[in-house]
Amino acid sequence: MGTEVLRLLAEQGADLAQRVGAPLEVIGVSVRDRSKDRGPHVDPALLTEDAEDLVRRADLVVELMGGIEPARSLILEAMAHGASVVTANKALLAQSGAELYEAADAAGVDLHFEAAVAGAIPLVRPIRESLAGDRIRRVLGIVNGTTNYIMDAMTRTGADFADALARAQELGYAEADPTADVEGLDAAAKAAILASLAFHTRVGMGDVHAEGITRVSADDIAAASRMGRVVKLLSIVERLEDADGTERVSARVYPTMIPREHPLASVSEAYNAVFVEAEAAGSLMFYGQGAGGAPTASAVLGDLVSVARLKVHGGKGPRESRYASLPIAPIDELRNGFYVALTVVDEPGVLAGVAGTLSAHGISIATIHQEPIEGDDHDGAAEGGAAAEEQARPARARIGIVTHRALEAAMTDALAALGAAPSVIAVDSVLRVEGE
Structure with missing residues (x-):
């Protein structure tokens, strides 16, 4: 990404100078290894391993290191010396955003981070500025390209998770260690940023309920297809209103079944798409490349031009808005539709027992589907020990059950009861259902 930013600065320097009102001069590039070839657009003379000295000399600092440290300390040092900062570091913003905002205010500098969420898609600025006069109710979408590629591959080819992940790694969509992506942590960091912006409330990484896609199976994908649905990893942040008018904020990430007709269902490969639902503007959809060096560099340069203009012409960019300070709603208090897959003993009364257990926890069934498991036909004589064991197994x-909307806490209790039932061999899958 850093190389792409430098390439665009070199190729578009004259145009950018006109847009800013002054030329943008690169005075240094901090790297861990100066001997590494950085390509034709990176002057080796600009490379330095002394990041602290560099941030003290700059008017503007672009942080593309990732991680928490030393990025956090370097940004704070840059601000203390009067530099505005552009960053793409969603993990740092989700964990230490409050500290960075306060440091920017104290130093009278700007902090911009369009590239931290959804790559090239302009999303942060519309929420923070274009919709500043509106009231946002919900932001829902696909904000991680790696997981969307994996889910899309599983849907198109019938592959299981491990094979789809391996293919994503071969193509460079997934890192060698894909944990942050496949466990939903990357999407959760972005959800925290979006919730903070949309609801004028500080929302940190610890406030986001995050589930990844590692337990989504080929059977789940096939079941979704039979029901006219697809599975996507969604980030959902919304403003909730209780019966007494009290407002709260919910932020969560998890794999979700959505109808095939839903616009998000057709988002393929490593693309991102996000819906913003506002009271006056209605539903807005943002779609585009959510990752990659050049697309993300475009978002970085957009911020860089904005911050540089402010340096040249005076004034300050948007500050942190946290006046609402709404409480965070725990996941157990939300209501969702669910898809539940069970392996059960195939005998009369089992369906009624499952339905009764769900009903006892206040959960009603929308649809239910049952089919025998292949290979469980016990007709014919048993021969030998293995055959006898097979014959003895019921x-x-x-x-597969789709429920109406139910309390998350009630579903947790119901699943525990089902798991303990003698007729239930296994609770195979639990997925939320959205978009009905």
Whole structure:
């Protein structure tokens, strides 16, 4: 990404100078290894391993290191010496955003971070500025390209998770260590940023309920297809209003079944798409490349031009807005539709028992589907020990249930009761259902 930023600065320098009102001069590039070849657009004479000295000399600092430290300390040092900062570091913003905002205010500098969420898609600025006069109710979307590529590959090819992940790594969509992506942590950091902006409330990484895609199976994908749905990893942040008018904020990330007709269902490969639902503006959809060096560099340069203009012409950019300070709603208090897959003993009364357990926890069933598991046909004589063991095992069936909206806490209790039932061999999958 850093190389792409330097390439665009070199190729578009004259145009950028006109837009800013002054030329943008690169005075240094901090790297860990100066001997590494950085390509034709990076002058080796600009490379330095002394990042602290560099941030003290700059008017503007672009931080593309990632991680918490030393990025956090260097940004604070840059601000203390009067430099405005452009960053793409969602993990740092989600963990230490409050500290960085306060440091920027104290130093009278700007902090911009369009590239931290959804790559090239202009999303931060519309929420923070264009919709500043509106009231945002919900932001929902696909904000991680790696997981969307994996889910899309599983849907198109029938591959299981491990094979789809391996293919994503071969193509460079997934890192060698994909934990942050596939466990939902990257999307959760972005959800924290979006919730903070949309609801004028400080929302940190610890406030976001995050579930990844590692447990989504080929069976889940096939079941979704039979029901006219697809599975996507969604980030959802919304403003909730209780019966007494009290408002709270919810931020969560998890794999979700959505109808095939939903606009997010057709988002393929490593693309991102986000819906913003506002009271006056209605539903707005933002779509584009959510990752990659050149697309993300475009967002970085947009911030860089904005910050540089402020340096040249005076004034300050948007500050942190946290006046609402709404409480965070825990996941257990939310209501969702669910898809539940069970392996059960194939005998009369089992369906009624499952339905009764869900009903006892206040959960009603929208649809239910049962089919025998292949290989469980016990007709014919048993021969030998293995065959006798197979003959002794009861026939099994797989049940797929879609529920009406139910309290998360109630579903947790119901799943525990189902797991303990003698007729239930396994609770195979639990996915939320959205977009009905």
